[in-house]
Amino acid sequence: MIITGESGTGKELAARAIHDRSPRQNRPYVAINCAAVPESLIESELFGHERGAFTGADRRREGCFERANGGSLLLDEITEMRPEMQAKLLRVLEEKRILRLGASKELPIDVRVFAASNRSLHQSIRQGRLREDVKAGEKVHQWPERKCISWRGRGNRGWAFGRGSARGITPGITPSLLQRITNVVEQRAEQSYPGSRGG
Numbered sequence: 001m002i003i004t005g006e007s008g009t010g011k012e013l014a015a016r017a018i019h020d021r022s023p024r025q026n027r028p029y030v031a032i033n034c035a036a037v038p039e040s041l042i043e044s045e046l047f048g049h050e051r052g053a054f055t056g057a058d059r060r061r062e063g064c065f066e067r068a069n070g071g072s073l074l075l076d077e078i079t080e081m082r083p084e085m086q087a088k089l090l091r092v093l094e095e096k097r098i099l100r101l102g103a104s105k106e107l108p109i110d111v112r113v114f115a116a117s118n119r120s121l122h123q124s125i126r127q128g129r130l131r132e133d134v135k136a137g138e139k140v141h142q143w144p145e146r147k148c149i150s151w152r153g154r155g156n157r158g159w160a161f162g163r164g165s166a167r168g169i170t171p172g173i174t175p176s177l178l179q180r181i182t183n184v185v186e187q188r189a190e191q192s193y194p195g196s197r198g199g
Contacts, residue, residue, distance in 0.1 A: 002078070002115045002135065012074060015114040019072040024112060027071030030064050035080035042085055044101050047092075053102025065098050068111045078115040078134070079124040086131045 001018075003011045012031060019029045037045050044053070048063030064073055075081070081089070092098055093113060097106040115134075117124070124130035 001113075002117070002121065004117050004119070004121060007118045011116040011118075012076060015072070015074045015116065018114070019112070022072075022112070024071050028068050029072050029074075030068035031074040031076060032064050033076045035077040039082060039085075042081065043088070046085075046089070047098045048100040050100050050102035053100070057102070060100075063098070063100065065092065065109050065111055066107065069109050070111075072112040072114065074114045074116065076116045077118070079117045079119045079121075079129045083128065083131050086134050090131070090133060 001015075003014055005011055015031075016029060019025065032045060034042065044057075044061070044063065046063050046065060048061050048066055049057050051057060051060050075089075078086075092109070096109055098109055099106045117130075119129070121130060121135050125132050125135065
């Protein structure tokens, strides 16, 4: 699932809300900002590494996929990830297995993956920032504009969902938009899809 929208509109909180309402709610939730990780380290951050895999790797380290195993993983700012790395990510989603850097044996994983971006996906594809097959394989949700909804400074407490209602949304939000947001969270929490076995 890919969530797009302006910065400050609560894309990460949306992913967390779906996780918290899904069968995986008692399993790990891990988030990584792809834009904040140097290109040379992103593969290790995602898939982990063995001791001696590269200079400075003095011990084995689990990556985000291993830490999120059984739960959910958010890849924030997915369009900042190199297309070559996106191709490796697609392979992991399809085969549900990872290979730590420096390892010879793949590890099975069961992770529900979310991705988020504040960029236009169509424009990112045209610019070569996003592989078209990444978008093609995922359901895309366009989140409301910042003028309609804002979560800045609210933390996880800002999103409190109930049937047909949500608290913490700015007062000017329309009933139809409120219902759409609630429906997205509730429906996606109940659904499973490729790369998300068992919800």
